[in-house]
Amino acid sequence: MNKMNFNTALIHAGIPNDESTGAVNIPIYQSSTFRRQELYVSQQWEYSRSGNPTRAALESLIADLEGGSHGLAFASGLSALTAVLSLLKQGDKVLLLGSTYGGTFRLVDRYFQPLGIGYRVSYAQDLDELEADFEPDIKALIIESPSNPLLEVTPLRPLAALCHKHGALAIADNTFMTPYLQRPLELGFDIVVHSATKYLGGHSDLLAGLAVVKDEELARRLYFIQNATGAVLSPFDSFLLIRGIRTLGLRMDRHCQNALYLATKLADHKLITRVHYPGLPADPEFAQQREQASQGGGMVSLELDFRVDLRRFFKALKLIALAESLGGVESLICHPESMTHASMPASLRERIGIGSRLIRVSVGIEDKDDLLADLTDALEQASD
Numbered sequence: 251m252n253k254m255n256f257n258t259a260l261i262h263a264g265i266p267n268d269e270s271t272g273a274v275n276i277p278i279y280q281s282s283t284f285r286r287q288e289l290y291v292s293q294q295w296e297y298s299r300s301g302n303p304t305r306a307a308l309e310s311l312i313a314d315l316e317g318g319s320h321g322l323a324f325a326s327g328l329s330a331l332t333a334v335l336s337l338l339k340q341g342d343k344v345l346l347l348g349s350t351y352g353g354t355f356r357l358v359d360r361y362f363q364p365l366g367i368g369y370r371v372s373y374a375q376d377l378d379e380l381e382a383d384f385e386p387d388i389k390a391l392i393i394e395s396p397s398n399p400l401l402e403v404t405p406l407r408p409l410a411a412l413c414h415k416h417g418a419l420a421i422a423d424n425t426f427m428t429p430y431l432q433r434p435l436e437l438g439f440d441i442v443v444h445s446a447t448k449y450l451g452g453h454s455d456l457l458a459g460l461a462v463v464k465d466e467e468l469a470r471r472l473y474f475i476q477n478a479t480g481a482v483l484s485p486f487d488s489f490l491l492i493r494g495i496r497t498l499g500l501r502m503d504r505h506c507q508n509a510l511y512l513a514t515k516l517a518d519h520k521l522i523t524r525v526h527y528p529g530l531p532a533d534p535e536f537a538q539q540r541e542q543a544s545q546g547g548g549m550v551s552l553e554l555d556f557r558v559d560l561r562r563f564f565k566a567l568k569l570i571a572l573a574e575s576l577g578g579v580e581s582l583i584c585h586p587e588s589m590t591h592a593s594m595p596a597s598l599r600e601r602i603g604i605g606s607r608l609i610r611v612s613v614g615i616e617d618k619d620d621l622l623a624d625l626t627d628a629l630e631q632a633s634d
């Protein structure tokens with residue numbers, strides 16, 4: 251068969267069914283260990299930290315979807331990032347952009363730095379400025395595009411080339427886009443990581459992380475780290491994640507439609523001073539987003555007018571829950587300054603523009619008019 255189109259791959263890629271029984275879904279191989287056929291002879295399945303058939307089906311599926319050769323599944327997005335950063339050694343540094351996910355920043359700042367793997371934060375506004383931040387000991391760069399929570403878009407293809415020119419691994423955290431909308435490996439990146447807790451799982455019912463590479467040597471080194479450190483995804487969560495991924499295309503289309511609708515309507519609202527959404531033609535990030543991703547995604551950030559009382563606003567919402575996380579079928583809202591980005595130093599938050607009036611909406615797949623009404627009613631109630 252020729253290479254499958256993406257929506258077909260969502261259903262049939264990876265290891266699509268069970269060879270031993272013909273079950274159309276890969277079973278949950280809830281077993282820690284596997285009987286050896288013979289002494290001295292190694293076999294495919296031996297012990298579930300080293301390999302488990304349910305997890306392997308997921309790993310093969312995500313590799314196909316991202317256009318990579320190998321996938322690895324971890325217990326959370328941060329454990330995937332921990333494994334990836336463990337490719338570095340003492341004295342190496344990682345380059346972060348100002349608007350990196352708070353948990354990634356904390357991992358680099360407070361876990362890796364004391365171990366001797368340092369970092370540098372870049373506030374560059376363009377690639378020329380960014381190039382100046384590549385000190386000789388920078389051995390990796392982590393990028394999120396669009397970024398969280400300001401939804402700024404970075405040109406991925408030239409960025410990967412820049413990394414390679416300076417001998418650094420180009421790592422993309424593709425959580426916000428998923429391979430349905432954007433595939434960084436095809437744009438030259440070396441490693442894609444996911445918090446699969448978000449859109450890939452899609453139902454706010456699991457924590458998971460994934461890493462995908464296209465290079466044999468990197469795959470071998472990452473597999474060693476996965477097995478040696480052991481933060482693997484359980485068979486049950488691997489199954490749940492495969493189940494979530496099946497409907498990724500349907501869900502992402504609806505997330506994107508709803509997000510564009512809300513961004514368009516709210517751009518003119520008198521109590522909103524700014525809308526950030528890279529899928530909105532008027533957004534400064536729109537052109538770059540269109541060049542490297544197929545749609546704008548499901549995240550919209552809003553800056554509220556000073557007349558809106560924040561406490562009352564969040565209390566007045568009936569449908570949209572105030573919660574961390576994103577990417578589920580239900581809409582969630584958060585206040586980055588005090589929630590997702592609280593672990594970032596205040597000076598850094600200020601510098602990149604995460605102020606107290608900024609809120610971030612993970613737009614779910616509910617009816618778009620119900621979502622709009624929930625937001626506009628709460629704005630009215632919180633401002634009188």
Ligand SMILES: *Cc1c(COP(=O)(O)O)cnc(C)c1O
Binds near residue numbers: 423
């Ligand atoms: C949530 C998130 C992470 C961390 O993933 P966990 O699954 O919570 O460990 C990393 N990067 C981004 C962009 C995220 O949104």
